[in-house]
Amino acid sequence: MNDGESGRRIIDGRFALEARLGGGGMGLVWRARDLVLDRAVALKEVRPSDPGLAEFDPDGAAMLRARVLREARALARVDHPNVVTIHHVVDGGEHTYPWLVMELVTGGSLQDRLAKGPLAPAAAARLGRELLAALRAAHDVGVQHRDVKPANVLLRPDHRP
Incomplete structure (x- = not known):
């Protein structure tokens, strides 16, 4: 994550966050602009409800990251007009939580x-x-x-x- 010239947060050097769309127990969803393909996308920022999970329960955090990546791979196999398409996963590796880049509905x-x-x-x-x-x-x-x-x-x- 970094700041672009516009002051917007840029994820993975490619996705400019524009507005928060919602959130739940598994994180926040943002409207973003894919700067490479110049299209609107939804970014799900995976964040556990307990922000101390990674620090105080690294095994739990690793399990959450693995589960999200497993579910993203499974979702990528679903090809149906009534299922949101997943385009990309931004994964910073161990001790991070992934971002899911999806079709914006x-x-x-x-x-x-x-x-x-x-x-x-x-x-x-x-x-x-x-x-x-x-x-x-x-x-x-x-x-x-x-x-x-x-x-x-x-x-x-x-x-x-």
């Missing part, structure tokens, strides 16, 4: 959409079928999503999950 979350009111039955059925197809595709390559909920279902601008 810009339509908001299903939770955001449901806050505006219920979906029409046909739209809810279509969305459910597409989510099930995505989960099946993930399961077919050994990926199990352990946190399926409206806040974690991202929608494309055309409302597809």
